[in-house]
Amino acid sequence: MSFKALGIDFGTSSIKIYKNGEGIILNEKSVIAIYRKSHVFAVGDEAFEMYEKAPENLEVSYPIKNGVIADIGNMQALIDYFFAELNGKKRFKGAECFVAVPTDITEVEKRAYFDLIANTTLKTKKIHIVEKPIADALGMNLDIRKSIGTLVVDIGANTAEISVLSLGGIVLSRLIPVGGNRFDEAIIAKIRKDKNFVIGERSAEQLKKNIASAYETDESMEICGRNLVTGLPSEITVTSKDIHEALSELFQNIVDSIKIILERTPPEISSDIYKSGLYLTGGSSRIKDLGQFIFDELGLKVNVFEEPENTVILGLGAVIENPELAKLAL
Incomplete structure (x- = not known):
């Protein structure tokens, strides 16, 4: 594939990102630590180490609950931080994004995932939705x-x-x-x-x-x-x-x-x-x-499956890498 493409699995416990031609480039805990309710103190695995151990002025939380985005502000801060860390030399600029979402949630809840990526600094070319059961199956x-x-x-x-x-x-x-x-x-x-x-x-x-x-x-x-x-x-x-x-x-x-x-x-x-x-x-x-x-x-x-925690992100990778499977994305 000549174009840039990213697959993103927003799991409740962890967030995973797949890039075409490179495979899984991020696998970290979906946790964020906010200092005094306004400043991002830590994210991912580093923030997870603070979970249940932080003082009162440091709020450590999971922005996704029950398969949906429960805290859109913290989730936006989390994904923006990861993109900033990964996007050296703007290698993601103009990339197409494939996002996995649960099937049995409302259209508004699904739209929140779309808006989350649209509001990042990546300036994505297109955003596609892939239902998680389909990604699971392809990943297996x-x-x-x-x-x-x-x-x-x-x-x-x-x-x-x-x-x-x-x-x-x-x-x-x-x-x-x-x-x-x-x-x-x-x-x-x-x-x-x-x-x-x-x-x-x-x-x-x-x-x-x-x-x-x-x-x-x-x-x-x-x-x-x-x-x-x-x-x-x-x-x-x-x-x-x-x-x-x-x-x-x-x-x-x-x-x-x-x-x-x-x-x-x-x-x-x-x-x-x-x-x-x-x-x-x-x-x-x-x-x-x-x-x-x-x-x-x-x-x-x-x-x-041997890697059950990775089937969704591997399925997104299959959609990205195989043009024949691209029609399974919405």
């Missing part, structure tokens, strides 16, 4: 242009998007507020209730990554926090059973939502899905045995 090397039904389940940081695709379009889609951050919140609540012990979101994330499983195991982990009885810093042992009890209802919510989509799927597409199974992706799909749990509940083969 699936040819969704054929008349074959495909079921994609993307479990992200704040949401899970369940979509049925065929002939290059979306037949059905459902976005539910269940994802990695909800898992963390459930872990925090469980430990507080059962052990009178308080941990932060980052500690909960470590528990989730290390010992969370869709089935009970004999694993355990030491974690630091505050004892509610004494009020003092302390350390406790958390078991896989504790984490499983905290998350089992959320796992079931995901399965129930997949069932709802399958009940509404046309029978010919259902036949295709039965043969090929469902495709599980998203960073939170890495939880141990989650694919096995879905298989046991639904009886469908579960295909898991």
